[in-house]
Amino acid sequence: MRGVNRALIVCCLLTAGLFRPSGALPAERTTDPDLKTPVQITGRVINESDGLPAAGADVFVLLPAPEGGRTYYWPLPLKQIKADANGKFAYETSHSGRHVVWANHGKLTSRQKTIGGEKVLVNADGTSSDAVLLRLRPAVSVRAMVSDEANGRPVQNATVHLGWSDLADFQTDANGLANVEPLTSERWFFEVWAQGYAKQVRWLNLEAGHDGELPIALAPGATVEGVVRDPDGKPLAGVEVGASVAGKRDLNWHYQLSDDQGRYRIGNLPLNETITLSVAKDKFVRDRLEIPVSEPTTGFDFTMTRRPHGGAVKGIVIDRDGRPVRGAVLTNRGNHSADERRAVSDAAGRFLLDDLFHGFSGCQLAISAKGLAPTVLDVTPGKADAPAELKVALQPGHRISGKVTGENGTPLSDVYVSWNQNGILLVGATQTNEEGGFELDSLPDGCLLSFSKQGYSALRDASLPLDGEGVVKVTLSPQGVIRGNVVDARTGAAVRSFRVSLNFSPHQLAGDVRGTILTDLVDPGQQYQSDEGLFEVNGLLLRMPLQVSVDAEGYERCVNERVECRAPDESRTIEFRMVAEDPAKFVSYRGKLLDAHGEPIAGAQLRLIVATTRNSRDRDRFPFNWTMIENGQLARQSGVRRFLQAATGEDGTFHFERVPGDFDTELVWWGKDIAPGRRPGLETLGQPERDAIEIVLEPSAHIIGKIDRAAFPDATRVSLRPVSRGVMDSKTATLKQGQETFEFSGLPAGAYTINLMGPAKSVGSRGGVRFEPLGTVKVDLEPGDVKRVEFVQKAAAGASNDTARGRN
Secondary structure (H helix, E strand, C coil): CCCHHHHHHHHHHHHHCEEEEEEECCCCCCCCCCCCCCEEEEEEEEEEEEEEEEECCCEECCCCCHHHHCCCCCCCCEEEEEECCCCCEECCCCCCEEEEEEEECCCEEEECCCCCCCEEECCCCCHHHHHHHEEEEEEEEEEEEEEECCCCCCCCEEEECCCCCCCCCCCCCCCCCCECCCCCCCEEEEECCCCCCCCCCEEEECCCCCCCEEEEECCEEEEEEEEEECCCCECCCCCCEEECCCCCCCHHEEEECCCCCCCEEEEEEECEEEEEEEEEEECCEEEEEEEECCCEEEECCCCCCEEECCCEEEEEECCCCCCCCCCCCCEEECCCCCCCEECCCCCEEEEEECCCCCCCCCCCCEEEEEEEEEEEEEECECCECEEEEEEECCCCCCCEEEEECCCCEEECCEEEEEEEEECCEEEEECCCCCCCCCEEECCCCCCCEEECCCEHHHHHEEEECCCCCCCCCECEEEEEEEEEEEEEECCCEEEEEEEEEEEEEECCCCCCCCCCCHHHHHCCCEECCCCCEEEEEEEEECCCCEEEECCCCCCCCCEEEEEEEEECCCEEEEEEEEEEHHHHEEEEEEEECCCCCCCEEECCCCEEECCCCCCCCCCCCCCCCHHHHCCHHHCCCEEEECCCEEEECCCCCEEEEEECCCCEEEEEEEECEEEEECCHHHHCCCEEEEEEEEECCCCCCCEEEEECCCCCCCEEEEEEECCCCCCCEEEEEEEECCCEEEEEEECCCEEEEEEEEEEEEECCCCCEEEEEEEEEEEECCCCCCCCEEECCCCCCCCCCCCCCCCEC
16 A cells, blocks of 8 residues: 555544554655764653652653654654653754654653644754653553463464554563553544454454453464566566555555565454455556465566656646746656655746646546635646647635634644645645644635544535635534443443444434544454453544443444534443343354366455345345455444355355354355355255355356457546446446557456546536536346457447447
8 A cells, every 4th residue: 555645644634633544655764864963962850759759761852843743754764862860861853843752651651642742942042941850650461361262272472563652562471461552532443463364453442441351362373475567578667566455544555665576575464354455556557456365375476567658747837917936846646545646836837747646537647736716627638848838827826814712711832724626636734733723825715624633523525715805713612421330231340342333324314413433433443351241432523422332241232323423521421231142042053165067266255244124125235245245344234133244265165153143144245257146045944955055156247348449548447337236236347548459357247338438527616517418338148158249439320329339
């Protein structure tokens, strides 16, 4: 996964307290040293409990963020030193700007949040803030217990990694244990892996300030490795290779660059899954490759295709009065955050952009300059040696001077103020100062602003008065919270360990507040450990109704489909009464998946769905449609009691244990070159039948397509839509520039509509797009069919009005 632009967006959100990602991102970036004479940052570390010096405490200095801002990249530019016997420390820095300093000592820390310490300002003239005093307070500790899933034995030397953390990794001992400390009272993202095992991830909520435990059972893992080559067969270095697993969002962070020999190696992947490799390198076509992984090591070499030159544009940027604009930023982006070309106009307003990217909306340029309104232009590039000429006139920008306060009138600093128009092409952001003030003077027409700060409800898409003389006041409401108490329904005793996940309430009312939810609160949710069975979810939008689900080992899921987020002083504690699982009602399902010739099908993806509410006449309607099943979101629906995942073995077998036997049960399957299908009614089977399920699949069908690029030079994608809902959901094939063929494989029998689509057209001001239809083909498929279709030039006048035709 590419990181530079994504890292910028993610880190801005981190600064606002909105998002904490994980995984490998680009190497640390910091401001270049700019002081000729180093400056000393000095201070002292003491224990808050008794005021005595903390001899030997670890002191951390976070260097200034790059470009003079407050946005950090991972890994953080951290420097570590030791306090002396008197608790004193000194660090010599050659950087001007804001430094952040904190201390750790065992389970004690001076920081109250991640990357949160004392601010030390080093000025460009060599002066700095006074010495800092760091007070150590008790922190939170988590005992990680890592074992082998198959035999329960401890796993030694497992790595416990904290995503986007200011702490180093931890290693388990011979007993599979690691004390992870000192942690602040926040939500933490844990990643755990070991040699030969698949990585496991957990979100653990420690906001209550209690110590916790993290039992992790590791399953056997797999490694995908190989060599990347260019079209001439030479090894290709610096290729970004990212591995992801469909439906497992938090595992989509395996990332590395190929070395000088073109080699890559990504480990700790799950076995018996289809791994998607996302590969990218400038000047080459970005690609996604699917690899079934059923062995501990899978070799996979691939060759990248050179990207055709994207053309060039040059020109001049002027203001309303025709004067050249110096320093205008011109940005061209493709369909990925890393696909970017950028130029800055010179003193004469001139610029040149070469090898442009073509996105879903065609080839576009975003142009912005200080004090002027940004704009987006559709462009048709010329050749590299004959760039297309542009003359861009920018109008004066709209401006706003504002102040953000809480409901009590207290100014709020470090509020993240952002605006977004036309998708990712027009964006901007700033932060409020210590007095809560902010200023923007380069806003486009119809600009909407958003405000966010940790501990407050985010204000999204606010329409504020622009170009006025006064200060616009913005008030942020307290964050919404949900509080709960998880108890055993029979005994009333507290349930100590449980997971809470949120979703949008299925019961929406007129006037309800609508907004967004942090992804980690939805999937996989937050793990809590409380002797009293209490939990609190913070950082929610005030008065927004949510669905709250609680899962605990040994209990059936408990769901409250509508809980309104309240202010902390208004929130009431909601009781979740957990019903213990009844092992007497559990059944198992065993079976085999076979092809039409009776041969076993290995590596097929299986999902067993157990639900309390299904529409008997329209079983595949939302949320039981294919997309919700494949991406795993069905598991979070209130009526779903089990959503079990598996893959068939080498002999085509499958096995599901501990399944409630008195609810609607359906088996769903899909995979490479096999037709997706569903088998309902498993709950009606007797036990002998449950142990010998045999499913014989019809041969899958295949579509091979061809596009006349002379007739359709602007085609960007092909969509396949089944006429009968329930067979499968629509599929889309994105076309590379100049691509003339396409394929759809693994299709069930049925009638389909194939649509050829052109460039996307912008819809509205928020980045929505609509793809232009170019032609349509209708195809009827029988089991095992291989049909060929063509999108060809229009027939002669009077013969036909079709823009495409199908050929068997």
